[in-house]
Amino acid sequence: xxxxxxxxxxxxxxxxxxxxxxxxxxxxxxxxxxxxxxxxxxxxxxxxxxxxxxxxxxxxxxxxxxxxxxxxxxxxxxxxxxxxxxxxxxxxxxxxxxxxxxxxxxxxxxxxxxxxxxxxxxxxxxxxxxxxxxxxxxxxxxxxxxxxxxxxxxxxxxxxxxxxxxxxxxxxxxxxxxxxxxxxxxxxxxxxxxxxxxxxxxxxxxxxxxxxxxxxxxxxxxxxxxxxxxxxxxxxxxxxxxxxxxxxxxxxxxxxxxxxxxxxxxxxxxxxxxxxxxxxxxxxxxxxxxxxxxxxxxxxxxxxxxxxxxxxxxxxxxxxxxxxxxxxxxxxxxxx
Amino acid sequence: xxxxxxxxxxxxxxxxxxxxxxxxxxxxxxxxxxxxxxxxxxxxxxxxxxxxxxxxxxxxxxxxxxxxxxxxxxxxxxxxxxxxxxxxxxxxxxxxxxxxxxxxxxxxxxxxxxxxxxxxxxxxxxxxxxxxxxxxxxxxxxxxxxxxxxxxxxxxxxxxxxxxxxxxxxxxxxxxxxxxxxxxxxxxxxxxxxxxxxxxxxxxxxxxxxxxxxxxxxxxxxxxxxxxxxxxxxxxxxxxxxxxxxxxxxxxxxxxxxxxxxxxxxxxxxxxxxxxxxxxxxxxxxxxxxxxxxxxxxxxxxxxxxxxxxxxxxxxxxxxxxxxxxxxxxxxxxxxxxxxxxxxxxxxxxxxxxxxxxxxxxxxxxxxxxxxxxxxxxxxxxxxxxxxxxxxxxxxxxxxxxxxxxxxxxxxxxxxxxxxxxxxxxxxxxxxxxxxxxxxxxxxxxxxxxxxxxxxxxxxxxxxxxxxxxxxxxxxxxxxxxxxxxxxxxxxxxxxxxxxxxxxxxxxxxxxxxxxxxxxxxxxxxxxxxxxxxxxxxxxxxxxxxxxxxxxxxxxxxxxxxxxxxxxxxxxxxxxxxxxxxx
Ligand code: HEM
Numbered sequence: 001x002x003x004x005x006x007x008x009x010x011x012x013x014x015x016x017x018x019x020x021x022x023x024x025x026x027x028x029x030x031x032x033x034x035x036x037x038x039x040x041x042x043x044x045x046x047x048x049x050x051x052x053x054x055x056x057x058x059x060x061x062x063x064x065x066x067x068x069x070x071x072x073x074x075x076x077x078x079x080x081x082x083x084x085x086x087x088x089x090x091x092x093x094x095x096x097x098x099x100x101x102x103x104x105x106x107x108x109x110x111x112x113x114x115x116x117x118x119x120x121x122x123x124x125x126x127x128x129x130x131x132x133x134x135x136x137x138x139x140x141x142x143x144x145x146x147x148x149x150x151x152x153x154x155x156x157x158x159x160x161x162x163x164x165x166x167x168x169x170x171x172x173x174x175x176x177x178x179x180x181x182x183x184x185x186x187x188x189x190x191x192x193x194x195x196x197x198x199x200x201x202x203x204x205x206x207x208x209x210x211x212x213x214x215x216x217x218x219x220x221x222x223x224x225x226x227x228x229x230x231x232x233x234x235x236x237x238x239x240x241x242x243x244x245x246x247x248x249x250x251x252x253x254x255x256x257x258x259x260x261x262x263x264x265x266x267x268x269x270x271x272x273x274x275x276x277x278x279x280x281x282x283x284x285x286x287x288x289x290x291x292x293x294x295x296x297x298x299x300x301x302x303x304x305x306x307x308x309x310x311x312x313x314x315x316x317x318x319x320x321x322x323x324x325x326x327x328x329x330x331x332x333x334x335x336x
Numbered sequence: 337x338x339x340x341x342x343x344x345x346x347x348x349x350x351x352x353x354x355x356x357x358x359x360x361x362x363x364x365x366x367x368x369x370x371x372x373x374x375x376x377x378x379x380x381x382x383x384x385x386x387x388x389x390x391x392x393x394x395x396x397x398x399x400x401x402x403x404x405x406x407x408x409x410x411x412x413x414x415x416x417x418x419x420x421x422x423x424x425x426x427x428x429x430x431x432x433x434x435x436x437x438x439x440x441x442x443x444x445x446x447x448x449x450x451x452x453x454x455x456x457x458x459x460x461x462x463x464x465x466x467x468x469x470x471x472x473x474x475x476x477x478x479x480x481x482x483x484x485x486x487x488x489x490x491x492x493x494x495x496x497x498x499x500x501x502x503x504x505x506x507x508x509x510x511x512x513x514x515x516x517x518x519x520x521x522x523x524x525x526x527x528x529x530x531x532x533x534x535x536x537x538x539x540x541x542x543x544x545x546x547x548x549x550x551x552x553x554x555x556x557x558x559x560x561x562x563x564x565x566x567x568x569x570x571x572x573x574x575x576x577x578x579x580x581x582x583x584x585x586x587x588x589x590x591x592x593x594x595x596x597x598x599x600x601x602x603x604x605x606x607x608x609x610x611x612x613x614x615x616x617x618x619x620x621x622x623x624x625x626x627x628x629x630x631x632x633x634x635x636x637x638x639x640x641x642x643x644x645x646x647x648x649x650x651x652x653x654x655x656x657x658x659x660x661x662x663x664x665x666x667x668x669x670x671x672x673x674x675x676x677x678x679x680x681x682x683x684x685x686x687x688x689x690x691x692x693x694x695x696x697x698x699x700x701x702x703x704x705x706x707x708x709x710x711x712x713x714x715x716x717x718x719x720x721x722x723x724x725x726x727x728x729x730x731x732x733x734x735x736x737x738x739x740x741x742x743x744x745x746x747x748x749x750x751x752x753x754x755x756x757x758x759x760x761x762x763x764x765x766x767x768x769x770x771x772x773x774x775x776x777x778x779x780x781x782x783x784x785x786x787x788x789x790x791x792x793x794x795x796x797x798x799x800x801x802x803x804x805x806x807x808x809x810x811x812x813x814x815x816x817x818x819x820x821x822x823x824x825x826x827x828x829x830x831x832x833x834x835x836x837x838x839x840x841x842x843x844x845x846x847x848x849x850x851x852x853x854x855x856x857x858x859x860x861x862x863x864x865x866x867x868x869x870x871x872x873x874x875x876x877x878x879x880x881x882x883x884x885x886x887x888x889x890x891x892x893x894x895x896x897x898x899x900x901x902x903x904x905x906x907x908x909x910x911x912x913x914x915x916x917x918x919x
Contacts, residue, residue, distance in 0.1 A: 183659040249840055249843060252835070252836055253836055260829070263825065264659050264660070264661065265658060266670065267577070267661060267670035268577075268822070269825060269828070271430065272430065272431070273431055277423050277424040281417045284413050284416050288417070291409055292410050294406070295406040295410060298407070298410065306414070313417075321424065
């Protein structure tokens with residue numbers, strides 16, 4: 001068997017294991033939903049919250065506000081939420097499966113890279129597999145230490161969808177690169193971009209959960225479900241912010257490395273071709289998000305909407321714009 | 337939230353803190369949303385409801401404040417991102433003027449409007465420029481005052497400890513048999529080690545602050561952004577680019593007049609372009625010949641050239657390929673395109689040569705179906721013009737018209753139609769790639785059908801009537817070279833690197849304040865006050881005991897803060913242990 005065939009085998013295997021992981025994560029969430037019998041604890045935690053709010057402190061040096069810092073609602077996770085043994089066990093099983101699947105996927109990408117003797121992201125199929133591998137790897141590295149079992153299903157499911165799409169629609173035999181893509185800056189630029197996208201993706205998933213959680217904190221539902229077992233909305237918001245922050249730094253680097261590469265390839269570091277435009281759009285939207293979050297009077301929910309819009313731009317950049325710009329790229333290199 | 341004794345109000349903050357912080361606290365105590373105080377805590381966001389004092393100056397000042405507020409920056413950033421999008425949807429003149437022309441031809445109703453509104457030139461349009469100029473002004477207007485505030489913060493001392501440390505995010509209280517001074521000095525040692533800046537406003541407390549680099553990084557980031565923009569402006573004003581199409585075996589001497597197209601920046605003196613001489617010896621091109629999805633895609637472009645930095649200077653061999661430009665006299669030479677130049681000879685009826693040239697035909701698709709024109713003004717009685725296609729691998733049947741099925745020269749062929757009449761109506765200059773047929777008529781054969789010429793290399797076609805002949809001798813490749821200078825690029829590059837550095841500092845460093853206060857423990861109790869733990873009961877062995885209270889604050893979520901507070905308690909315990917060992 002040659003490397004390229006091995007790469008494909010590893011890809012299929014990783015999809016099977018991801019599917020199992022997805023099921024295990026769902027199973028885990030099912031065990032997380034707080035029992036209605038907990039409502040006494042809920043009432044207590046409400047009282048505690050009220051007390052905390054009365055204790056509110058504000059200091060010039062800038063501290064999280066009481067409302068953000070303390071679980072402001074019933075069912076808040078943390079000390080209030082006791083994860084059952086059952087749900088913890090299921091969570092670990094799901095995580096193990098995810099590690100295995102991500103390792104297989106990364107191996108698949110590496111083998112494909114070796115098979116073609118270049119960074120394995122020269123076409124849309126390779127793009128999709130490399131990007132999902134980055135997401136899977138980033139999640140696997142961070143999940144255990146942050147107790148992110150609850151996030152798993154929201155990461156693994158999109159990975160599976162993208163891989164399925166890549167195999168059915170975008171599949172390309174391993175081959176050589178267009179000359180324009182032969183530059184080590186491509187390796188740097190694109191690998192950092194993938195990493196950035198991985199973090200944007202995690203942040204997006206957490207951001208969505210934050211919005212749902214916040215909504216249910218404001219209007220507590222009659223029947224709690226797994227959402228109520230998540231960390232408090234304030235804590236989810238902070239997690240999303242930290243992830244977005246890392247992603248934004250990486251994206252800034254992507255932008256600069258891309259400009260350097262463009263300078264080598266086209267002689268101008270910035271000429272507003274569609275790919276550059278969207279890289280820039282993503283960057284400004286997330287810069288707006290960072291500003292929003294740091295601005296007095298712009299609440300975090302609104303800032304989060306901006307970040308979610310930024311993620312839509314990321315998706316557009318990696319789908320629509322890629323297809324369009326391969327067109328334009330061909331045109332650029334075959335003629336004047 | 338409470339408006340009663342806030343720990344930083346009163347004597348503590350107002351005296352020692354920067355005015356900004358004081359303003360934040362004022363606002364917070366006035367009952368604004370809790371997040372306000374925090375967010376404004378360390379940065380000069382002038383969202384204060386300072387109503388304009390009447391009069392023009394007041395209005396101006398108010399406008400300026402609005403422009404330089406963070407809310408405006410946020411709004412302008414969003415606006416800029418939205419405004420950039422149309423440039424990726426509509427074809428742009430700066431990228432491909434030809435596609436703009438096509439688009440306008442295909443959408444005759446909407447495109448005049450789009451054109452007026454600048455949608456084909458988005459990044460040079462007044463509205464786009466207005467947004468980024470406003471952002472630029474806002475940025476500068478923001479950096480200057482922030483730098484002033486930050487400089488004075490760098491020189492100022494950490495503020496006095498608030499009255500109730502237990503209200504801060506992180507706090508701890510321990511009782512120890514160390515004396516107050518010893519306990520305080522133990523705490524100071526820990527804070528010092530953690531690179532806090534320390535100050536004691538009185539004998540029983542110490543205030544510490546760290547993370548000044550956060551704002552430094554933030555300012556560096558914003559300052560570097562302006563630097564990038566300045567670099568771009570310099571490049572625009574002082575940079576230039578010239579494009580040449582050079583056939584294999586041809587030579588090019590650089591000067592303002594010899595480029596096919598040249599676009600100099602407004603401040604460029606075109607008399608001072610570098611006078612290099614470049615000849616194209618060979619252009620190596622490879623295409624993928626394996627059938628499949630990427631059949632026919634390019635694999636290699638490599639131009640083998642001979643370069644002299646000025647006419648008469650020593651020659652050197654240089655290779656220019658995609659991604660590998662060469663540099664001469666500060667100008668970079670890039671290989672940006674390639675195509676074919678059929679060598680064509682036109683003779684008159686007597687057999688004397690009227691035209692023999694390698695004529696570039698411009699590729700239109702991935703298989704290099706190329707269009708071109710041959711103009712023979714010396715033909716008589718009327719001038720002759722040929723227009724049509726070059727096909728590197730012609731599809732032989734022509735059932736779908738002239739089509740090429742592979743980009744390399746596997747079956748080269750030219751397909752031309754012939755025109756006669758006046759080549760240059762009105763004497764106006766025109767492109768060498770188009771034939772103006774306003775004053776020309778298509779040449780027909782004896783039976784009245786248009787003369788359509790199909791030639792393979794070496795073949796000759798006798799023109800109908802006594803008009804002579806046309807021969808397709810051979811085909812050579814051409815390289816599309818672009819010569820560019822951008823004196824602003826290094827400025828932008830350095831600033832971009834600084835911006836990244838600043839961003840990393842600004843986002844990862846935490847601004848923290850830690851306060852430690854000591855007081856003698858109440859003599860009688862066996863338990864620490866406020867539930868604090870007791871090393872040993874106060875005065876149990878006749879020595880005085882001390883209560884140490886520690887409080888820490890951070891700007892945002894900051895898991896590290898708790899570690900610092902506990903490091904201080906450990907530090908105090910350790911000091912006690914040390915002393916016990918010694919005694
Ligand atoms: C060219 C447009 C701008 C971009 C791309 C931009 C980007 C950013 C980014 C990414 C951050 C977060 C990074 C950090 O905290 O170090 C930030 C923070 C900040 N920006 Fe800007 N900015 C721009 C213009 C402005 C303007 C015009 C102002 C003034 C009104 C401003 C004021 C601030 C302030 C005060 C912060 C600190 C927020 C904090 O402490 O977290 N920025 N900016």
